[in-house]
Amino acid sequence: MTLRQPNSFVGRPVERIEDLRFLRGKGFYISDLSRPNQLHAVIFRSPEAHGRIKRIGIERARALKGVHAVIIASDLGPTPPHIPLRLQPLPELVPFHQPMLAFEKVRYVGEPVAVVVADTAAIAEDALELIELDIETLPAITGRASAEAAQSVLFEGHGSNEALVWTAVRGNADAAFAKADLIIKDTFRVQRHAAMFMEPRGFVAEWQADTQRMQVWGAAKVAWANRRILATALQIDEHAIDMFELDVGGGFGSRGEFYPEDYLIPAAARIVGRPVKWIEDRREHLMCANHARDIECNVEMALSKDGLILGLRGMSYSDNGAYLRTNGSVGPRNISQFMSGPYKIENIHLQTTMLTTNKTPSGTFRGPGRFETDFVRERLIDLAASQLGMDRAVIRRKNLVRDEDMPYPLATITPYESVTDLDSGDYPAVFDLCMTEFGWAEKSALAGKLIDGRYHGIAIGSFIEGGAAGPKEDARLVLELDGTLTVYLGSSAVGQGLQTIMTQITADAMEMPFDQIRVLHGSTSHVKDGFGSYHSRSTVMGGSAILLAAEKLKDKICEAGAAALGCAKEQVLIDGQTVRHGDRSVSFAGLSPEPIDVEASFFNKKYTYAYGTQAAHVSVDPGTGHVRVHEYLSVEDVGRMINPLTLHGQAIGAIVQGLGGTFLEHLIYDENGQLQTGSLADYLLPTASDFPKIRAITLELKPSPNNPLGAKGAGEGGIIPVGGIITNAVANALSSLGVEPMELPLSPSRVWKLIDDARKRIV
Amino acid sequence: MKLSPVRYAAPTSVEEAVALLATCDAKIISGGQSLMPIMAFRLASPELLVDLKKIKGLGDIVLDSEGLHLGAKVKWIEIETDVRLKTAHPLLTKAIEHVAHYQIRNRGTVGGSLAHADPASEMPAIAACCDAVISVVGSGGLRKINAADFFVGALQTRLEPDEIIVKILLPPWPATRRWGFQEFSRRRGDFALAGIAAYFDVEPDGRATNAHIAVFGASDYQRRLTGAEAELNGKKPTADTFAAAARAAAAEVDPPSDIHAPADYRRALVETLTGRALADANR
Structure with missing residues (x-):
């Protein structure tokens, strides 16, 4: 018997197998797909933020040459179907579900009112101009003040613009505040912004009248959940629908959630009896895909005089937009539950009110709720350190949760009750490493200094990143007749390198070479069920399911090998791609007359918590308010790394996205609820040259005890503390002026205004 | 973001172009870097696009005793890569570095920028700063407009609907400036x-x-x-x-x-x- 080195693909910087295709221009996106005899759909969207629909005149549009159908709500039944919540599906949120087409009222600019189906998209857009929408305008609710003043309410049946209150409780906050030496209290705001992936959304749908089957291309993220929603809305069996995933350039929480178009395009295909294609344009994306953040937090922190954080208390207000869509309550819930972050804060009473307003509905965007709360918490800690005269690093390190405290329960959230524990970690060790790598002691000399006309500042802060949402994920392994292996997954690829990661895990688990493994994902026909890619779950959940399936498959292979070799299953062993008994062996290829097919599910209800510390060095130009990021460092422990190369890229990308949210990205509405940022000339994204010096270090210190890989959901998290850390660095730079920003984004005009106001105060 | 229906013409002379402009609601297109996004948003829906691409002689960069002549069709990239201009008009070359992005500078033109008159554009700023003279041709023939008179408001100029900018003259630039x-x-x-x-x-x-x-x-x-x-x-x-x-x-x-x-x-x-x-x- 020859000695073989076991495979060790996991943990190695394997180059992405996806890239060869992408770099050769062989990627295949929804826009690349066309079906024979296909028509094109364009959506007529509400031009007004709030009003009652008096009349929709579609006759002129319908009469335009090349137009095949104009569909309005009344074509969809007595009441159009609504989009249910996928996460936290509370019955009290049912009144806020979005109808697939505006019904009786319009509630935001961009809300779908009609679908035009025509020979070309250009003809359909010409037809849009012929649709007459008669609206009785109602006052637009555009923020907390107008929501509470309730000059109008979005849902008259509910009676107010407050949809629901989340409450997170731990210990006794009031008692902690009563005995505090210092209470820091302020109002913090994080602006509305959103995921902006490479290419906007799109669908092609085709209805087979003879077999009564629906095919939908353009699925992403959560194909199985969306199939159930679509089946209910179309009133057909979910197994009569096939959903197909194509290549996508990023999801970030937004792509792949169920939007009205997820139903409207299949419904249109069924109505016109021909394949229908719809490609969202960027303007539509900005006004129709989920928005995020948009939060105001009135929060206070209680401390002892030696800098121990005793409690957190307060109210936050989440501007959720016009409807609560599939995952609209995740962010607001997280605001309350995760505000304590990696710090041992024993007493918490935090509430978040979800407000309905006449703006685009919101949903998750990378680090939902966490980006916002980290801004609030890290600002509060710096403000407290300043009041106490304590070093900002010392006060943080002192309050970090310790390894011996694990599992450490976070505040319990209601009404959709959820209990979660920090799973493992050496938080102080990572903090110390970040300080050393950053050169905190040396750079401290720069703090507040004016050098060549710019004020320099530094900041440091820690964060946790939740991952691995349950309840389960499925994997199916098939040993093909030629001895190669096919992996079918319920996880989906949104640009995160899923194929590479899963091939690594499979290659190690099955001791097979990389090129003998094929990973297929994202089609509802592959596995019975699937939960998809969100909450940094794919690697942990899908990867663990592969490990379980591999054990099953090896068992079946041994069984088949034993049968072929004429011995007992216990007498054989797998050696490379053969089954061996003594000196006789049989190859995987041709092992059995049928492919060997196994399926396994990994069940898990416990989240993983990757964690880390980040630090920044910035300088501020007082003449323009411009902030330059000189250095940004992230140090994160992910338990176990599957692929350092892809994870490193995602860590850097997450930080850049966080810097975008800190400085640039802002969805601005006017007082009439009109979106002012309808193009990428006004909605500003960070570009490749904006933030050149970012470093990310990833560690494997403390594996997660909650899954067989020991991995923690990661790659999403780099974004989480960026807003808080950068703002603290700006405050540090401007400390001689006493500037304390409480609101994002740190646009140059805002920073300049803070400086100008401070100078006027000083004079 | 699809254009409204629009007709297209590519005349071979300025006179022919001027004649076309007078026939209907027409717009001149050259680099298209401002006009096309506006049309894609349907903020403008002209009946006719008059493309200058077949008209010869509008794309020259000439240095003489009068100063620096830039033809209307001169592209930003041509200013950037003309080594004479780094000394002949350093302020211009510095300004043009700031125009949008590389891809846009490969297509955007001097005449288009002046005619569009975006308040944030660099070329009109150089024209105003340097007391440039802008030559335009319309049905009434050639006329020369001082930059100080040419720009009158946001996206507004003294250009008549049937007039085409043919060139801009920047006065001579002393080396010691x-x-x-x-x-x-x-x-x-x-x-x-x-x-x-x-x-x-x-x-x-x-x-x-x-x-x-x-x-x-x-x-x-x-x-x-x-x-x-x-x-x-x-x-x-x-x-x-x-x-x-x-x-x-x-x-x-x-x-x-x-x-x-x-x-x-x-x-x-x-x-x-x-x-x-x-x-x-x-x-």
Whole structure:
């Protein structure tokens, strides 16, 4: 018997197998797909933020040459179907579900009112101009003040613009505040912004009248959940629908959630009896895909005089937009539950009110709720350190949760009750490493200094990143007749390198070479069920399911090998791609007359918590308010790394996205609820040259005890503390002026205004 | 974001183009870098696009005793890569570096920028700063318009609907001239929130003279700031002089407000950038 080195693909910087295709221009996106005899759909969207629909005149549009159908709500039944919540599906949120087409009222600019189906998209857009929408305008609710003043309410049946209150409780906050030496209290705001992936959304749908089957291309993220929603809305069996995933350039929480178009395009295909294609344009994306953040937090922190954080208390207000869509309550819930972050804060009473307003509905965007709360918490800690005269690093390190405290329960959230524990970690060790790598002691000399006309500042802060949402994920392994292996997954690829990661895990688990493994994902026909890619779950959940399936498959292979070799299953062993008994062996290829097919599910209800510390060095130009990021460092422990190369890229990308949210990205509405940022000339994204010096270090210190890989959901998290850390660095730079920003984004005009106001105060 | 139906013509002479412009609601297209996005948003739906691409002779860069002649079809990339201009008109080349992005500079044209008259554009700022003369041809023949008269408001010029810009003349540039160019935008290549193009000459006694300071981005249209120039002319170019000129510049602009920058911030930028442009000039 020859000695073989076991495979060790996991943990190695394997180059992405996806890239060869992408770099050769062989990627295949929804826009690349066309079906024979296909028509094109364009959506007529509400031009007004709030009003009652008096009349929709579609006759002129319908009469335009090349137009095949104009569909309005009344074509969809007595009441159009609504989009249910996928996460936290509370019955009290049912009144806020979005109808697939505006019904009786319009509630935001961009809300779908009609679908035009025509020979070309250009003809359909010409037809849009012929649709007459008669609206009785109602006052637009555009923020907390107008929501509470309730000059109008979005849902008259509910009676107010407050949809629901989340409450997170731990210990006794009031008692902690009563005995505090210092209470820091302020109002913090994080602006509305959103995921902006490479290419906007799109669908092609085709209805087979003879077999009564629906095919939908353009699925992403959560194909199985969306199939159930679509089946209910179309009133057909979910197994009569096939959903197909194509290549996508990023999801970030937004792509792949169920939007009205997820139903409207299949419904249109069924109505016109021909394949229908719809490609969202960027303007539509900005006004129709989920928005995020948009939060105001009135929060206070209680401390002892030696800098121990005793409690957190307060109210936050989440501007959720016009409807609560599939995952609209995740962010607001997280605001309350995760505000304590990696710090041992024993007493918490935090509430978040979800407000309905006449703006685009919101949903998750990378680090939902966490980006916002980290801004609030890290600002509060710096403000407290300043009041106490304590070093900002010392006060943080002192309050970090310790390894011996694990599992450490976070505040319990209601009404959709959820209990979660920090799973493992050496938080102080990572903090110390970040300080050393950053050169905190040396750079401290720069703090507040004016050098060549710019004020320099530094900041440091820690964060946790939740991952691995349950309840389960499925994997199916098939040993093909030629001895190669096919992996079918319920996880989906949104640009995160899923194929590479899963091939690594499979290659190690099955001791097979990389090129003998094929990973297929994202089609509802592959596995019975699937939960998809969100909450940094794919690697942990899908990867663990592969490990379980591999054990099953090896068992079946041994069984088949034993049968072929004429011995007992216990007498054989797998050696490379053969089954061996003594000196006789049989190859995987041709092992059995049928492919060997196994399926396994990994069940898990416990989240993983990757964690880390980040630090920044910035300088501020007082003449323009411009902030330059000189250095940004992230140090994160992910338990176990599957692929350092892809994870490193995602860590850097997450930080850049966080810097975008800190400085640039802002969805601005006017007082009439009109979106002012309808193009990428006004909605500003960070570009490749904006933030050149970012470093990310990833560690494997403390594996997660909650899954067989020991991995923690990661790659999403780099974004989480960026807003808080950068703002603290700006405050540090401007400390001689006493500037304390409480609101994002740190646009140059805002920073300049803070400086100008401070100078006027000083004079 | 599909265009409304539109007809298209590509005449071979200026006269033919002028004739087409008079027939209906027509727009000239050359690089298309401003017009096409506007049409894609259906903010403009002209009946006819008159493409200048087949018209010869509008794309020359000529240096002679009159100064620097730029044909209307000269592209930004051609200015950037013309080695003569780095000394013949350094202020122009510096300004053009700030025009949008590489891909846009490969197509965008001098004439298109002047005709579009975006308040945040660099070329109109150079035209205003340098007292350029803009040549236009219409049904009435050729006429020459001083830059100071050409720009009249945001996206508004003295150009008649049937007129085409054929060239712009920048007066000769002495080698000893002091100049500075400062622009502030949210990101590299974005529209300027404010910008200043400035130059002055120095008398043998060391005093500044012939000061030209033009604003863009923080004004309805590109124009010279005569109050600021007056603070500079006849004075020694010192930090104090520049500060006074910068204050005067801020005082004489009436900036617009938008989502990226309120008026008071733009005014502050004008002061900062004027001071910096003059300091650059003094190096």
